[in-house]
Amino acid sequence: MRQLLLDWGAARPxxxxxxxxxxxxxxxxxxxxxxxxxxxxxxHALLLIWGEAGSGKSHxxxxxxxxxxxxxLTRASPLDAFNWSANHSLYLIDDCDQLNPEQQQALFNLxxxxxxxxGTLIASAKQAPLQLALREDLRTRLxxxxxxxxxxxxxxxxxxxxxxxxxxxxxxxxxxxxxxxxTHFRRDMQSLSTMLDALDRYSLETQRPITLPLLRELLQTxxxxxxx
Numbered sequence: 189m190r191q192l193l194l195d196w197g198a199a200r201p202x203x204x205x206x207x208x209x210x211x212x213x214x215x216x217x218x219x220x221x222x223x224x225x226x227x228x229x230x231x232h233a234l235l236l237i238w239g240e241a242g243s244g245k246s247h248x249x250x251x252x253x254x255x256x257x258x259x260x261l262t263r264a265s266p267l268d269a270f271n272w273s274a275n276h277s278l279y280l281i282d283d284c285d286q287l288n289p290e291q292q293q294a295l296f297n298l299x300x301x302x303x304x305x306x307g308t309l310i311a312s313a314k315q316a317p318l319q320l321a322l323r324e325d326l327r328t329r330l331x332x333x334x335x336x337x338x339x340x341x342x343x344x345x346x347x348x349x350x351x352x353x354x355x356x357x358x359x360x361x362x363x364x365x366x367x368x369x370x371t372h373f374r375r376d377m378q379s380l381s382t383m384l385d386a387l388d389r390y391s392l393e394t395q396r397p398i399t400l401p402l403l404r405e406l407l408q409t410x411x412x413x414x415x416x
Contacts, residue, residue: 200381202250208349208377211339212244218336219248226257226278227308234299234333235310236284236317242376243340245312249280252310263287270294272301281311284330285320296326312338343370346377350384359388362399369403 200206204223209216215237222228228235237245253260259276261269263286270291279302281287287295295311302309313320317331341349347366354361365387373383383406390406391398 200385201254202247202378203254204248204251206381207244207247207251208341208345210341210345212336215248215336215338218334219252222278222308222310223252223255226252226255228334232334233303233306233308234330235308236313236330236333236335237310237338238313238316238335239338240314240340243338244377245338246282247378248338249282249310249312252278253280263291265291267291267294270298272298272305272307274305277305277307279307279309281309283313284311285313285315285322287322289323292323292326296323296329299326299329309333341377346370346375346380349377350380353381353384357388359384359391359398362397364400365398365403368400372407 204216204220207216218228218235237248239245249260252258255278257276258278258280259269259273260280260282262282267290271294279298281295284295299309301307311330313330316337317327317335320327320330322330347370350366350369351361369380369383373379387398387403387406390409391402394402396402
C-alpha cells in the first residue's frame with residue numbers, strides 16, 4: 189500500500205461560511221458585512237471578541253483577513269506593523285492579551301488612530317476586558333467598544349456539524365468514529381474538520397469504508413509521519 193503522507197497543519201481556508209456558528213448567531217451576523225466592507229460602520233470602530241481556546245476566535249479573524257483592506261497582527265508581528273496605514277481600514281489583533289509591553293503601547297496608539305481615521309479594529313482575547321492582564325489604559329480602551337463572547341461548541345454540536353459535513357459530501361461514517369475522534373484528537377473544529385478531510389482521502393486511498401479501525405490506523409500513520 190502506498191504510504192499516505194499527512195500534514196496535520198494543512199487545512200481548508202478559514203472563512204465565515206465554514207465557521208460553525210453554534211450560539212454565536214448575533215456575532216456572525218455582525219461580522220458578515222465586515223468581511224465585505226472592512227468596516228462595522230461609523231458608530232462602531234472597536235470590537236473585542238473573547239472566549240476559551242478553540243472557540244473559533246482566530247478562525248473569525250483569519251476569515252476577515254481575506255479582505256484586501258485588512259491587516260492581521262499577532263504577538264509575532266513587528267512593532268512597526270502596529271502603525272496606522274492608509275492602506276488598511278480594518279485591523280485584526282489576534283490574542284491581544286499575549287502582546288508584550290511595547291506592542292501594548294503600540295496597540296493603544298493604533299486604537300486612537302483607527303478612531304481618528306474612521307477605521308475598524310477587532311481584537312481577540314481569552315477573557316473579557318475586566319479580566320485582561322494588560323496595561324490599564326489599554327484594557328479600559330478595549331472595553332469602550334462592542335464586546336462579544338465567542339461560545340465554544342459542545343461535543344454534541346461538534347458531532348452534529350461533522351455529521352452534516354460528512355453527509356453533504358456523501359461520506360458514510362460508522363458508529364463510534366466521531367466519539368473516538370473527539371476523545372483522541374484535537375478538539376477544535378478546524379482540526380476536526382481537517383481530520384475528516386484526511387479520513388475521506390485515506391478511505392479513497394485504501395478503498396476501505398470509514399470505520400473505527402480505519403481512523404485508528406490513520407491516527408497512527410499521522411503520528412509516524414509527524415515524528416522527527
